[in-house]
């Protein structure tokens with residue numbers, strides 16, 4: 001089922017949670033809503049589900065205005081971060097709950113319910129836990145059961161609100177891969193709320209970047225990462241080194257230094273961003289580039305992070321460079337050294353509006 005959200009406005013008192021927001025969610029896609037805490041992701045999800053009434057605007061489900069359609073009739077499945085399963089019920093009974101609650105005329109027989117629940121438990125690969133109670137499950141298992149429960153009533157849309165938010169990093173990673181595989185099997189139109197950019201980029205067909213109740217950018221994970229439309233998007237999707245300067249054909253003048261490297265042709269006052277893995281450290285005395293002093297060299301597994309303090313025109317600024325730990329340069333770096341920084345790739349924005357960028 002496709003979902004269209006048209007000119008949705010939603011305020012809580014004087015606070016505008018959704019600001020004239022319009023979006024299309026094509027049928028069968030898994031879309032991530034990504035943005036900082038409080039940007040309106042959950043509110044949008046609740047408006048789509050019919051749990052929250054928008055002040056104005058429309059939600060179309062398969063092209064039809066759903067404004068007067070009750071939550072129950074929207075055929076929406078939910079999984080929340082803390083979607084407590086019913087504690088006093090076994091896993092089996094939790095998953096069966098939605099089917100048993102159907103009106104008498106639509107309710108399957110107990111034999112059909114049993115078959116269906118085992119099918120779903122197999123789908124989430126937890127059939128062996130059918131007789132356990134929620135307290136006897138791990139957090140990751142509970143969320144998979146919550147998903148099986150949401151799928152039981154054959155929703156036309158699946159809304160997932162930070163479903164893995166409360167889990168530790170390793171389990172999160174496993175579950176996001178698992179969710180992607182499950183989606184490829186089922187193809188239910190799904191909206192997945194997260195504030196974790198890695199999760200959004202890895203799981204989704206399409207990513208919607210939200211900020212202050214508005215859409216900053218929508219695109220495939222590769223598009224939003226490689227061609228961020230705004231400084232906010234650039235900053236939100238990864239670590240960023242930020243330089244202010246003026247741009248001309250010769251490069252970007254930052255104080256007495258000039259940033260070259262591959263950049264878009266913007267002119268005038270600009271804000272330039274460079275990812276830590278796209279910034280080179282140059283040791284040769286007299287080399288050009290931004291002057292900086294190394295404050296720390298930190299090797300974390302396969303990567304080495306070099307933290308630097310800007311010097312001269314950029315004093316007071318912090319920079320990060322990321323290198324492969326195996327790079328021979330790493331052995332030559334030490335705290336206290338003064339070096340030059342040269343970007344390989346620069347993302348330039350004409351507007352100095354950097355709200356939210358790292």
Ligand SMILES: Nc1ncnc2c1ncn2[C@@H]1O[C@H](COP(=O)(O)OP(=O)(O)OP(=O)(O)O)[C@@H](O)[C@H]1O
Pocket residue numbers: 012015017035036037038039040041042043044195
């Ligand atoms: N019922 C409510 N009454 C008043 N304010 C609300 C209500 N629900 C949400 N808000 C406010 O609206 C804004 C958006 O909330 P929302 O839960 O949609 O954000 P979010 O992007 O999902 O954030 P998070 O990632 O922290 O869950 C927040 O500032 C929140 O405080």
